[in-house]
Amino acid sequence: xxxxxxxxxxxxxxxxxxxxxxxxxxxxxxxxxxxxxxxxxxxxxxxxxxxxxxxxxxxxxxxxxxxxxxxxxxxxxxxxxxxxxxxxxxxxxxxxxxxxxxxxxxxxxxxxxxxxxxxxxxxxxxxxxxxxxxxxxxxxxxxxxxxxxxxxxxxxxxxxxxxxxxxxxxxxxxxxxxxxxxxxxxxxxxxxxxxxxxxxxxxxxxxxxxxxxxxxxxxxxxxxxxxxxxxxxxxxxxxxxxxxxxxxxxxxxxxxxxxxxxxxxxxxxxxxxxxxxxxxxxxxxxxxxxxxxxxxxxxxxxxxxxxxxxxxxxxxxxxxxxxxxxxxxxxxxxxxxxxxxxxxxxxxxxxxxxxxxxx
Amino acid sequence: xxxxxxxxxxxxxxxxxxxxxxxxxxxxxxxxxxxxxxxxxxxxxxxxxxxxxxxxxxxxxxxxxxxxxxxxxxxxxxxxxxxxxxxxxxxxxxxxxxxxxxxxxxxxxxxxxxxxxxxxxxxxxxxxxxxxxxxxxxxxxxxxxxxxxxxxxxxxxxxxxxxxxxxxxxxxxxxxxxxxxxxxxxxxxxxxxxxxxxxxxxxxxxxxxxxxxxxxxxxxxxxxxxxxxxxxxxxxxxxxxxxxxxxxxxxxxxxxxxxxxxxxxxxxxxxxxxxxxxxxxxxxxxxxxxxxxxxxxxxxxxxxxxxxxxxxxxxxxxxxxxxxxxxxxxxxxxxxxxxxxxxxxxxxxxxxxxxxxxx
Numbered sequence: 001x002x003x004x005x006x007x008x009x010x011x012x013x014x015x016x017x018x019x020x021x022x023x024x025x026x027x028x029x030x031x032x033x034x035x036x037x038x039x040x041x042x043x044x045x046x047x048x049x050x051x052x053x054x055x056x057x058x059x060x061x062x063x064x065x066x067x068x069x070x071x072x073x074x075x076x077x078x079x080x081x082x083x084x085x086x087x088x089x090x091x092x093x094x095x096x097x098x099x100x101x102x103x104x105x106x107x108x109x110x111x112x113x114x115x116x117x118x119x120x121x122x123x124x125x126x127x128x129x130x131x132x133x134x135x136x137x138x139x140x141x142x143x144x145x146x147x148x149x150x151x152x153x154x155x156x157x158x159x160x161x162x163x164x165x166x167x168x169x170x171x172x173x174x175x176x177x178x179x180x181x182x183x184x185x186x187x188x189x190x191x192x193x194x195x196x197x198x199x200x201x202x203x204x205x206x207x208x209x210x211x212x213x214x215x216x217x218x219x220x221x222x223x224x225x226x227x228x229x230x231x232x233x234x235x236x237x238x239x240x241x242x243x244x245x246x247x248x249x250x251x252x253x254x255x256x257x258x259x260x261x262x263x264x265x266x267x268x269x270x271x272x273x274x275x276x277x278x279x280x281x282x283x284x285x286x287x288x289x290x291x292x293x294x295x296x297x298x299x300x301x302x303x304x305x306x307x308x309x310x311x312x313x314x315x316x317x318x319x320x321x322x323x324x325x326x327x328x329x330x331x332x333x334x335x336x337x338x339x340x341x342x343x344x345x346x347x348x349x350x351x352x353x354x355x356x357x358x359x
Numbered sequence: 360x361x362x363x364x365x366x367x368x369x370x371x372x373x374x375x376x377x378x379x380x381x382x383x384x385x386x387x388x389x390x391x392x393x394x395x396x397x398x399x400x401x402x403x404x405x406x407x408x409x410x411x412x413x414x415x416x417x418x419x420x421x422x423x424x425x426x427x428x429x430x431x432x433x434x435x436x437x438x439x440x441x442x443x444x445x446x447x448x449x450x451x452x453x454x455x456x457x458x459x460x461x462x463x464x465x466x467x468x469x470x471x472x473x474x475x476x477x478x479x480x481x482x483x484x485x486x487x488x489x490x491x492x493x494x495x496x497x498x499x500x501x502x503x504x505x506x507x508x509x510x511x512x513x514x515x516x517x518x519x520x521x522x523x524x525x526x527x528x529x530x531x532x533x534x535x536x537x538x539x540x541x542x543x544x545x546x547x548x549x550x551x552x553x554x555x556x557x558x559x560x561x562x563x564x565x566x567x568x569x570x571x572x573x574x575x576x577x578x579x580x581x582x583x584x585x586x587x588x589x590x591x592x593x594x595x596x597x598x599x600x601x602x603x604x605x606x607x608x609x610x611x612x613x614x615x616x617x618x619x620x621x622x623x624x625x626x627x628x629x630x631x632x633x634x635x636x637x638x639x640x641x642x643x644x645x646x647x648x649x650x651x652x653x654x655x656x657x658x659x660x661x662x663x664x665x666x667x668x669x670x671x672x673x674x675x676x677x678x679x680x681x682x683x684x685x686x687x688x689x690x691x692x693x694x695x696x697x698x699x700x701x702x703x704x705x706x707x708x709x710x711x712x713x714x715x716x717x718x
Contacts (some may be wrong), residue, residue, distance in 0.1 A: 020675065027535065031600075161676055163530035170529035173700035175384065175693065241390075255532035297683055302661055316379065316693030317520055318685025323658055326677025334534065334675030341532035346705050 002035045003340070003349055004058075006093045008086050008102035008115055010043035010074055013129050013332045015102065018061045020333035026339075029271055034344050036097075038064075040089045042076055044102070052084040054093065055075035065209075086111065090119050096349050099336060100128040106221075106230075109136035112317040120152065125338045125349045129156035129332040134234045135246060142238075151348030153339025154238075159184055159230050160335035162308045162324035166342070168239030175314035177240050181277045182310035183303050184231040186327055187215045187222035187256045188274045193304040195262050196271065214327070225253035225274060225289040231274035232287055240278060242285035249289040255293065265293050269330055271301055299323075361394045362699070362708055363417075365452045365703055366384055367445050367474055368460035369402035369433055372691045374459065374487050377420045379692035387696075393703050395456075397423075399448045400433055403461070411443040411453065412436035440498045445474050449481060455708050458695060459487040463493035465580075465589075478509065486698045488515035488691040491594045501597075510707030512698025513597075517590050518543055519694035521667045521683035525701070527598030534673035536598050538638045541669035542662050543590040545686055546574045546581035546611045547633045552663040554621050555630065561616055573665055573686070584612035584633060584648040591635035598671075599637060601644035609647040616650065624652050630660055649694040658682075 007014055021036060028034045038061060051068075053059055053074045067077045073079040084092065086102075087337035098119040102112050109132035116126050116133050121144060133141065134157055143150035155165035162184075168177060183189050185208055194205035206223065209215035221227045227248045236242040248310075254274050265272045270293040278287045295299050299321045303309040307325040314320065343349050366373055380395060387393045397420060399413035412418055412433045426436045434440040443451065443630050445461075457478040461471050468491035473580075475485050475492050482502060487493075492500065493516055504511035514524035521543075546568055553564035558578060565582070568574035582585045590606045595601040613633050624631045631654040637646045653659050658680045663667040666684040673679065702708050 007540065024533065024675075032533070078418065144685065146558070161679070163526070163676070163679065166530040166532075167526070170701055171525040171697070173525075173704070174387065174391070174696040190596065296661070299661065300660065302655070312691075316383075316689065317522070318683065318690075320520070321680075321682035323680035323682070324677065330675065331677075334673075337533040337675065338530070342529055345532070 001344060002031055002037055003097050004093070004095040005036050005038050005097045006080055006089050006095040007038060007041040007099045008089070009103070010041050010068065011101070011103065012329050013101040014041070014043070015065060015068065016329040017063055017148070017333040017336060019097065020330055020337065022023045022061050024337065024356035026310065030343055032344075033343065036340070039093050039095050039322060040084070042084060043074055043088045044086075045073070049074055050083050050085045051056060051075040052089060052122050053080045053083060054080050054089060055080040056137050082349065086115050087118060090115065090122060090124070095124060097125045097127065100126060100130055100133075101332070102130060104130050106133040106135065109133040113137050116141055116260075117144060120148055120150060123148050123150055125151035125343055127153035127343070129336055131157045135230060138237050139243060140232065151346065153336070153343055154234070155339050156332045158234050159308055159324070159329040161326040162310060163338070164231070164235050164309045164310050164322065165238055167320070167322055168196045168235065168312065172239075172312060172317060172320065173316055176236065177312050177318045179276055179277070179279045179313040180232070180235055180310060182232070182238065183273055183297035183300055183308050184228045184276050184310065185222050185274060186260060186279065186306035186308055187219060187226075188213050188228070189303070189308065190306050192254060192257070192272055192274065193264075195257065195259065196266065199259060199264070200328065201259060202254070223253050228274060228276040229287075232278055232289065234287050234314065236278040236343050240280060240285050242278070244285060248287060250290070252290040254291060270295055273300055275300070275305075329330050360392055361396055362456050362703065363452070363454040364395050364397050364456045364458060365448050365454040366400040366458045366460065366463070367448070368627055369400050369427065370460070370462065371459040371688050373402070374424060374427065375456065375688045376692040376695060377424055379689055379696065381420050383469065383696065384428060391700055391703075393700065394588065398452050398454050399443070400446050400629070401443060401448045402433055404432070405516070409442050409444045410434040411441050411448060412439045413441060413443060413448060414439040417548060435440065446477060448621060449478050449483070450576035451683060454483060456484045456699070458485065459485060459489055459492075460691070461489060463489050463646065466489040468492045472496045473584070475500055476503060479507055479509060482507050482509055484702055486512035486515070486695050486702070488695055488706060490516045490589050494589060497593065499594050500604060510702035510705065512695070512702055513593070514698050515691045515694035517593050518667055518683070519690040520685040521669060521681055522694075523590070523594050523669050523681065524597055525697065526679070526681055527594065527671065529701075531598075531671060531673055531676060531679065534675045536673050537669050538636070538671060538672040539591070539594055539598065540634055540636045542632055542659055542667050543587045543635050543669070544581050544633060545665035546578060547584075547587070548663070549665050550582065551571050551613060551621075551631055551633065554616065554618065555625065558618060561613070582612050582614050584610045587635040588646075589647045591637055591648065595637040595644050595646060599639060599644050601637070603644060607646060609649070611649045613650065614689065626667070627652065629654055632659055632662075634659070646694070
């Protein structure tokens with residue numbers, strides 16, 4: 001099956017995806033009968049200007065990556081370069097699938113939210129790596145996808161190497177999930193591990209994490225617990241059918257952890273971990289993020305460094321724990337590819353977007 | 360979507376499935392739009408005779424369970440009881456889905472192998488909890504399902520509470536899985552844990568496991584490593600696309616483990632575990648089962664008692680670890696329900712079996 005595809009965003013994630021796609025093209029074709037034809041790509045420059053490449057016959061990804069590397073813009077792609085906006089590409093391309101990999105906006109999810117909405121409403125399936133739109137419009141986007149009978153994949157936006165969403169969706173299909181708890185942020189787990197193992201202060205551990213490029217230059221979202229809360233919220237809205245907003249999550253982080261607290265926890269034989277927790281109550285889902293003492297019998301006790309973990313409690317299958325540790329630029333690409341394969345398997349990627357007759 | 364279903368086997372697993380189905384019927388209908396209509400059930404009595412209940416309008420599962428409990432045979436189901444054979448039910452029912460839950464035959468997989476083959480060839484989807492047919496005919500059955508464009512679910516046959524097959528199939532979709540290693544047998548892991556914690560001999564730990572109904576009366580398959588080998592083999596054939604037989608797996612078990620060996624391992628800070636291991640080589644997949652010393656950094660170190668674990672190494676998503684611990688009669692039911700939901704989602708359960716005109 002050939003899938004005509006457009007890509008929004010060609011930063012690290014987008015270019016990582018293109019590289020992975022080149023490497024896996026033969027595997028996808030021969031083993032899974034999937035051929036992704038990339039018709040168009042749009043990237044927004046630092047000045048807000050649109051750069052695009054579009055050909056109804058498909059772009060050569062190798063050439064696209066090379067053009068981007070050599071000239072700094074995909075609009076230099078010979079014969080197909082231009083300056084379509086994201087919406088123009090959605091309307092113009094008639095593609096069946098949109099891959100949304102623009103930078104995350106945590107204020108109101110735009111422009112990803114509008115773009116995903118426009119694509120779904122037009123009958124295109126969407127796979128995204130972008131948390132923003134999920135934080136502000138998950139239920140609406142999900143409903144839009146259902147109403148238009150198209151696929152909507154978002155597992156790459158929730159801890160790519162830890163397949164929380166596919167596990168909830170497929171491995172636990174038919175179960176009611178009663179709780180989700182997890183170590184969902186690699187940076188804060190690395191810092192806590194470093195403080196425990198090396199006896200250093202929080203600030204020193206953070207600097208080391210930044211040197212190792214585990215922590216961002218602005219690490220506040222990680223250490224204040226918000227990245228954990230975002231992943232928890234999307235997971236609970238998706239898997240536990242909650243209908244919550246980020247303001248419904250009680251959030252605290254690791255920013256005030258002292259060596260003293262670490263030592264006291266160790267003296268009790270435990271480990272201090274930043275845990276996100278969603279629990280089903282009679283009529284809704286309670287969510288919180290905060291430090292917890294983890295006992296040696298708990299499967300999270302030995303989840304250290306940048307490893308993440310999640311535990312689901314279910315009615316039919318008991319407790320299921322997932323651990324995953326990979327963290328690199330190609331991870332999101334792998335997670336997006338997974339969503340594409342699963343949607344293709346469910347025959348959710350079909351038909352193709354309705355062409356806008358204005359073009 | 361209504362799914363006309365027949366059930367082969369009405370022992371603990373079959374009756375457990377019926378109970379779970381009664382309990383989850385509303386959830387399945389309202390949330391997932393799935394209605395399972397059980398048209399017929401066949402059970403083979405201890406004397407080899409067939410007992411059946413069949414109605415083209417569907418059976419009342421509550422009444423079926425009650426009839427079985429009160430009279431010892433489903434053929435006493437008023438108005439629909441009889442003595443159809445398994446093949447007669449397959450041919451007669453025109454059902455879309457067959458649930459195969461007959462006892463496992465580890466010699467040649469029969470009669471499950473023939474029954475599954477007959478159903479698939481007739482255009483019925485099949486979900487099974489039975490290892491036997493998978494050990495002897497996995498590739499053939501898989502191909503038969505593809506050729507007939509129907510679904511074939513078997514995750515319940517491979518460590519139900521540890522969703523190895525759905526993880527390989529969905530969470531790791533698009534990845535190449537390079538190795539699978541796991542603690543796949545709860546009984547032997549329980550015995551090793553008990554030997555470690557209580558300092559008792561293998562034989563004593565086994566007796567305790569039998570008293571707690573963790574170990575079977577005949578525990579040889581568990582402690583000699585074969586149950587682990589069976590699960591490993593099915594996983595590798597399914598997820599790593601191996602094409603191996605049980606004789607290709609080097610198997611050793613825990614039957615000769617002494618307290619001395621346990622103590623020596625502990626003195627090195629490690630734990631002794633029975634590990635199944637499948638590794639991709641240039642041209643095939645190497646498989647073995649045996650005791651290994653597990654270091655404290657390894658995620659299996661703290662997998663104790665009846666908990667099981669599996670670790671996948673993949674090209675795109677790095678290492679993914681799964682832990683699961685539940686073990687009860689309803690587990691297989693939960694795993695089968697999962698397969699049914701996933702196949703329905705992929706629209707693999709459609710059409711219905713081709714009716715045999717002889718009836």
